[in-house]
Amino acid sequence: MSKTVQMRNDRLDRVVTWTTDDVSDWLTENDLSQYIELLCAKHKLDGKSLLTLTESDLRQPPLNLEIVGDIKRLMIGIWKLQKLNSESCYLLMPDDSSSASDRSMNEDEITNDRPGIKSKNLDPELWKTALSFLYAFSVSLLNALIVVIVHNRIPDRNKYPPLPDILLDNIPYVPWAFKTAEIFAFTLSLMWFSILFFHKHRFILIRRMFTLSGTMYLLRCVTMLITSLSVPAEHIQCEIRSYNSFMDQLKKAFFILKGFGMSIHGVKNCGDYMFSGHTVILTLLNFFIAEYCPSGSILIPMLSWSLNLLGMFFVLAAHEHYSIDLFIAFYIASRLFLYYHTFANNRSLMLHDRSRAKFWFPLFSYFESKCDGIVPNEYEWPLPWPKSFKRLFSNKYVRNKDHRSLLLVRMD
DSSP states (O other), X not given: OOHHHHHHHTTTTOGGGOOHHHHHHHHHHTTOGGGHIIIIIXXXXXXXXXXXXXHHHHHSTTTOOOOHHHHHHHHHHHHHHHHHTHHHHHHHSOSOOHHHHXXXXXXXGTSSSSSSOBOSOOOOOHHHHHHHHHHHHHHHHHHHHHHHHHHTTOOOTTTSOOOOOHHHHHSOOOTTHHHHHHHHHHHHHHHHHHHHHHBTTHHHHHHHHHHHHHHHHHHHHXXXXXXXXXXXXXXXXXXXXXXXXXXXXXXXXXXXXXTTTOGGGTOOOSSOOSSXXXXXXXXXXXXXXXXXSOTTOSHHHHHHHHHHHHHHHHHHHTTOSOHHHHHHHHHHHHHHHHHHHHHHHOTHHHHTTHHHHHHHOHXXXXXXXXXXXXXXXXXXXXXXXXXXXXXXXXXXXXXXXXXXXXXXXXXX
16 A cells, blocks of 8 residues: 555544545545546545535536446445544534435444444543542532531421422322332442443443532532421431531541442431432433443333332332422433433534533533544443353344444445
């Protein structure tokens, strides 16, 4: 291969910088040199115009290509370049025009899972995952410390009885319901860990989970601290705890953190009502499982949604939270998840106003700086042994690729 072509291969993700000579080299490499005179010499086709070229452009005047095989080979090569330069394509073709339609060609048919433009940069960025863990851990510790503080600020039940609540007033108290909800949360956690174990891009998923859960619990710290609600039921006993020093409070916070704030681990607190932490974790786990489980699976999303909704019902049946606590927690957690993934999956939404995006969404702008599309649901055996398992996952992934995807792999 010539030095010129080798240099161009290093710039496949920067097609917008190509000159007509680069396009000529590209046509030569793809055995389409017969069109160099027409496309490069006569019509001055450079990198930007190549990315916006559609099949209808090739068939219609002034190009008037007539050989179907050549047209298809040209378009396959252009689709590959568009996939490697998805952000540039969004900027060059921002409108939902016929060009964008021809360019996408139902991108969900190119990959084996969800529709949309797939990210071409799936670097795990381990340091960012580590930073997201530190963020989530710090917020969790702060959340536990706030719980310790607000426990002693709970209003006197004799002066401030439980507030009227339509749902709580009509749902009988079930003593075992709260622990059942926590068992459901534990079950969802096992499902999520199983997906992470097999998912090829697990570190991106872990980073997103830490980021969203940390942000949710940071908001929860604020709402708990500024507003103290009375206990939601008469059976809840809240004794004032005395601490000799801040270190005693910190030790109690570590105890809560170690037990994940769950009563099945011996954690019992009052005052952490606005909003429900149990509902937050149930909802986030459900949405992450449904988003990143194997495509086409029906049973897994149905099970996760059932556990999410039943878990919320049992929290209510235990009379441990007001119904508004659950509604707010579910709404904010689900909206935050959807907004985050909408921006992450459609980077063009952020490209036109980067500075404002960095100001309002600093964590997102940093943690998702390299991700430029949907993270595909691809799976692997993560351990070096047994090798038969690795071959099994590899063969299954290849079989799931459709004809067009296999064609592109062979052309590489």
